[in-house]
Amino acid sequence: MATRHSRSAARLMMAPAVILLLGWMLVPLTMTLWFSFREFLPLRGGDMGWVGFDNYARFVTSSAFWPSIQTTLLIVGGVLLITVVLGVLLALLLDQPMWGQGVVRILVIAPFFVMPTVSALVWKNMFMDPVNGLFAHLWKAFGATPVEWLSQASMFSIILIVAWQWLPFATLILLTAIQSLDSEQLEAAEMDGAPALKRFWFIILPHLGRAITVVILIQTIFLLSVFAEIFVTTQGSFGTRTLTYLIFQRVLESQNVGLGSAGGVYAIILANIVAIFLMRIVGKNLDR
Amino acid sequence: MGKITLEQVSKSFGEVRVIPPLDLTIEDGEFAVFVGPSGCGKSTLLRLIAGLEDVTGGTIRIDGKDATEVPPAKRGLAMVFQSYALYPHMTVRKNIAFPLRMAKLPQAEIDRRVAGAAQVLNLTDYLDRRPGQLSGGQRQRVAIGRAIVREPAAFLFDEPLSNLDAALRVGMRLEISELHKRLKTTMIYVTHDQVEAMTMADKIVVLRAGHIEQVGSPLDLYRSPRNLFVAGFIGSPRMNFIEGPEAARHGARTIGIRPEHIAVSADEGPWSGVVGVSEHLGSDTFFHIHDTGLAETITVRAGGEVGFNHGDRVRLTPREDQVHRFDEKGLRIA
Ligand SMILES: Nc1ncnc2c1ncn2[C@@H]1O[C@H](COP(=O)(O)OP(=O)(O)O)[C@@H](O)[C@H]1O
Ligand SMILES: [Mg+2]
Numbered sequence: 324m325a326t327r328h329s330r331s332a333a334r335l336m337m338a339p340a341v342i343l344l345l346g347w348m349l350v351p352l353t354m355t356l357w358f359s360f361r362e363f364l365p366l367r368g369g370d371m372g373w374v375g376f377d378n379y380a381r382f383v384t385s386s387a388f389w390p391s392i393q394t395t396l397l398i399v400g401g402v403l404l405i406t407v408v409l410g411v412l413l414a415l416l417l418d419q420p421m422w423g424q425g426v427v428r429i430l431v432i433a434p435f436f437v438m439p440t441v442s443a444l445v446w447k448n449m450f451m452d453p454v455n456g457l458f459a460h461l462w463k464a465f466g467a468t469p470v471e472w473l474s475q476a477s478m479f480s481i482i483l484i485v486a487w488q489w490l491p492f493a494t495l496i497l498l499t500a501i502q503s504l505d506s507e508q509l510e511a512a513e514m515d516g517a518p519a520l521k522r523f524w525f526i527i528l529p530h531l532g533r534a535i536t537v538v539i540l541i542q543t544i545f546l547l548s549v550f551a552e553i554f555v556t557t558q559g560s561f562g563t564r565t566l567t568y569l570i571f572q573r574v575l576e577s578q579n580v581g582l583g584s585a586g587g588v589y590a591i592i593l594a595n596i597v598a599i600f601l602m603r604i605v606g607k608n609l610d611r
Numbered sequence: 612m613g614k615i616t617l618e619q620v621s622k623s624f625g626e627v628r629v630i631p632p633l634d635l636t637i638e639d640g641e642f643a644v645f646v647g648p649s650g651c652g653k654s655t656l657l658r659l660i661a662g663l664e665d666v667t668g669g670t671i672r673i674d675g676k677d678a679t680e681v682p683p684a685k686r687g688l689a690m691v692f693q694s695y696a697l698y699p700h701m702t703v704r705k706n707i708a709f710p711l712r713m714a715k716l717p718q719a720e721i722d723r724r725v726a727g728a729a730q731v732l733n734l735t736d737y738l739d740r741r742p743g744q745l746s747g748g749q750r751q752r753v754a755i756g757r758a759i760v761r762e763p764a765a766f767l768f769d770e771p772l773s774n775l776d777a778a779l780r781v782g783m784r785l786e787i788s789e790l791h792k793r794l795k796t797t798m799i800y801v802t803h804d805q806v807e808a809m810t811m812a813d814k815i816v817v818l819r820a821g822h823i824e825q826v827g828s829p830l831d832l833y834r835s836p837r838n839l840f841v842a843g844f845i846g847s848p849r850m851n852f853i854e855g856p857e858a859a860r861h862g863a864r865t866i867g868i869r870p871e872h873i874a875v876s877a878d879e880g881p882w883s884g885v886v887g888v889s890e891h892l893g894s895d896t897f898f899h900i901h902d903t904g905l906a907e908t909i910t911v912r913a914g915g916e917v918g919f920n921h922g923d924r925v926r927l928t929p930r931e932d933q934v935h936r937f938d939e940k941g942l943r944i945a
Contacts, residue, residue, distance in 0.1 A: 510663050511696035515710035515757070516684040525709070529700040 359584035366578045378585035387569055392593065394478070395565040399546045399597070401482040402489060403539055409486075410493030410538065411531065415523075417494070418501045428498075435491040439551040446484045447473065447556050477561035484552050489545075493538045500534035501527065536608040540601060547594050566590050612674050613687075613764035613797035614639045615660060620669035622655055622821075629655050630821040632669060637765075637799060637814070639674075642791050645801045646808040646844070647818035653801040656818070657767050660799065661690050673764060684713075689758035690767040693774065695750045697742040697757075703729075704738040707756045714761075728756040731790075748779045755790070765797035772807065784811060805845055809833070817841050839941040842867045848897060848912075850935070853905045863936035863944055870897060870912040872933035875919070880926035884909060886919045900925065 359378055362371040382388060417428060434442065450457050451472035459469035472480045504527065512522045548567050553559055559568045570590065574583030615637040622630040629652045637643045645653045658664045660671060662683035671679045678686050689710075697706050707728055711721045729735045732752040742750055751771060758766055768787070772780045788811050791798050802808055808815050809829045817824040817832065817840070825837040829845075836842035842850050850867040858866045874880065875898060884903035889896055893915050900909045911927060919925055936944040 505694060505696065507692045507694050507696035508698060510683075511690065511692060511757075512698070512709070513663070514661060514683045514688070514690050515761075516713035517709075518684075521713065526698060529698075532700070 355584045355587045357584075358580050359588050361581050363580040364578055365580060374581065378581045379588070382573075382582055382585045382589060387564060390562070391564050391566045391569040394563060395547065395567070395593070396597075397478060398482055398485065398549060398565060399543055401478075402486045402546055403542060405482065405486040406489045406493040406542065407535055407538060409490055410497045411528075411535075413490070413494045414497035414501050415527075417498050431494055432491045434488055435495075437488070439488060439549075440555055442488055443484050443552040443555045446480075446487070451480055473556050474561050477557050477563050481549075481552055481556060481563055484556070485546065485549055488552075489542055492542070496534050496538050497531060500531050504530050532608045536605040539605055543597060543601060544594075547590075547597065566593060612639055614672075614674055615765060615797065615799070616672040616675075617660070618670045618672070620656075620659060620671060621667050622652075622659055622664065623667045628821070630659070630667075633821070633823050635816065635823065635826070637797060639797055640795050642788075642798045642800065642811060642813045643816060644808040644812035644814070645799065645816045645818055646805055647803065647824075648844075649803055651818045652821040653803070653818055654769055655821075657690075657769055657799060657801050661688055661767055662686050663690075687764040688767055689761050689763035689765075690769065691751075691754045691758050691771045693770045695742070695754040695774075697750055697753055699742055702739050702741055703734060703745070703753050703756075706742065706753055707734075707760055710757060710761045724760045725756075728760045731759070732756050747775050748783060751775065751783060752786075755787070759790070759794070763796070765799060768798065768800040770802055771800075773802075773804075780807075787811065806847060809845065815845075817844060835943065836867075836935065837943050839865060839867070839937050842935055842937070842943075848910045851906060851909045853909075855905070857905050858936075861934060861936050864939040865937040865941070867935040867937065868929050868933060870910040872930045873909070873911045874928040874930075875900075875911045875913050875917065875925050876928070877919075877923075878926060880928035882909075882927040882929070884925060884927065886921055886923045886925055889919065889921070891915070898925075900927065903927070 360373055360375065362374045362377070363369070364371070413431065417424075417431065421427070437445075448456070453459050453469045453471040456469075456472075458472065462469045470476060508526055508530075509522055512526050517525060549565060550567050550571065553563055553565065553568050554571075557563045559565075559572060564572075566586065567590065570583050570586035573579050573586055617633060617635040619632040619634060620630065621628070621632040645656060647653055655664065659666055662678070662681065666679060669679075670677055673681075673686060673688070698709065701709065704725055707725045708721050711724060716724075725738070726735070729738055732755060734749065734752055734756060737745060737749060737753075742753060745753065754771070771787070772783050775783060784807060787798075787800075791811075800807075800811060812829055814826060815829055815832055816826050819840055825832060825841045832841060832845045836845060839852070843852070846869055848870050850869050851873070853866050853868070854864065858864060882903055882905060884900035887899040887901045887908065889898050895915055896913050896917055898911045898913060898919060900911055901907075903909050909927065938944050
């Protein structure tokens with residue numbers, strides 16, 4: 324962008340995108356802030372004016388608030404743990420030369436293309452159904468009582484479903500990272516007397532550090548707002564009510580837009596706390 | 612102790628035979644250089660010795676013991692890679708200490724050896740840096756440091772200088788030669804650069820398409836190349852090859868004469884030609900002579916002060932005792 328002319332042309336060209344993005348973000352954000360300070364009950368009197376911080380106070384003091392934060396963090400943490408660990412292992416496996424590599428890689432990526440609602444329904448009905456699910460049949464085959472997954476192990480089930488969805492993403496990113504590792508480094512380590520496990524620990528894992536960071540940061544953003552998987556399985560019962568789901572219930576089930584909006588603002592704050600926290604721990608990996 | 616013997620060692624990648632069976636002995640303490648054009652199998656041969664590739668056939672002995680099935684780490688060899696292969700997330704200190712840590716040496720011993728290597732290689736001030744913060748030459752030295760702390764039976768170098776600029780290359784060449792003189796450990800050095808081979812080697816192994824063309828000291832190879840390939844490969848600029856009646860007069864299919872063994876003058880000599888491009892190096896001048904009726908061009912070395920211009924007609928005098936004769940198979944006629 325050397326000349327003044329080309330600079331102003333560039334600005335003009337970028338304007339639509341910038342305006343669209345700003346509108347996209349600012350309008351909902353402003354509306355959320357606006358409603359969070361108002362008493363707004365669509366079916367019980369509509370907009371009833373300013374209430375100051377009442378909504379905020381009510382939202383935190385509700386007995387459902389802290390458990391919902393805990394649930395949210397548990398889901399995020401659990402899914403991250405599973406996807407990163409299994410993702411590294413799968414990436415190592417897929418990096419090995421094998422027959423039918425192309426097909427296998429596509430199959431591994433496939434779950435990522437399935438919509439969250441669909442995958443949750445498939446898991447719920449095909450695998451976890453206590454009467455007809457595959458797991459139930461498996462348990463019965465061994466003479467055990469089928470587990471009612473979504474009520475008895477509700478958190479575990481949801482984490483499993485979400486992790487299944489995100490595993491391909493993690494695997495894909497980690498696989499490309501592994502492929503970028505200079506094989507001479509591994510050979511050098513081999514000659515230096517490092518057996519396979521030590522080569523993994525001292526060479527491969529540090530090399531993956533940056534990719535793992537990217538996986539964690541991106542997934543966290545999306546996992547904080549997991550919704551469809553809960554909506555179609557437990558509907559927030561059995562201790563699976565996340566902050567997002569709580570907000571949904573306040574707005575749509577209790578028809579209290581003001582209260583829900585205050586929750587939305589808390590969600591923004593939570594996301595930022597998590598982001599700062601993450602950047603502190605893993606973000607330094609990025610600026611190498 | 613590091614005598615390395617290859618007996619009928621061969622290597623194929625699938626159907627492709629890269630190294631046909633070959634025999635080779637590298638004596639303890641020797642500086643052996645594998646030289647040959649790109650893709651001739653030098654790296655493969657080195658990796659076979661290192662154990663990074665499995666042999667297809669034959670036996671590799673290190674100090675007389677069969678090492679063919681021994682894993683790389685147990686062969687007691689250290690390798691310096693072309694890309695240096697430093698561990699980017701470790702400091703120089705940790706890089707150099709890595710093989711010792713893997714060998715579970717006591718920390719005091721590790722520190723002692725790392726400090727020793729750092730001093731020899733002028734790396735003491737850089738021990739706490741990462742490889743990314745070093746220059747090419749320094750990285751090269753770290754790679755060498757990582758190799759010497761292990762006190763290996765032999766060092767293997769795979770084109771270690773090819774990523775350095777010309778000046779640094781000359782410097783590192785001297786440093787590696789110096790290191791060899793001091794450690795007196797066997798070194799096998801792979802390069803495609805015949806100047807490196809000539810200046811560093813005790814023994815040069817010339818390879819072509821996996822075959823050993825000739826083994827010998829640099830001067831052996833220079834004075835009596837066994838065939839046309841070696842004659843053309845060793846020496847810079849290349850030897851001139853002449854066929855036809857002039858060769859027949861010497862009783863050969865082809866004769867070869869090096870540029871430094873032809874005298875050039877304005878009016879004296881049996882051959883004549885026209886000066887094409889001249890390359891002035893200051894100390895020497897290389898003339899490319901055309902229209903001699905002997906070969907496309909004849910390259911001639913003259914002193915730095917000799918001046919002929921493009922298009923001048925000159926006469927050439929070969930030194931008859933320096934004419935190399937080759938038969939129709941390209942082999943040297945003694
Ligand atoms: N892993 C491999 N698989 C198949 N072919 C290989 C492999 N490594 C080397 N080659 C082939 O072997 C030949 C010799 O290679 P290399 O030893 O690297 O040559 P150099 O080091 O002399 O340049 C080349 O033709 C190369 O294509
Ligand atoms: Mg090579």
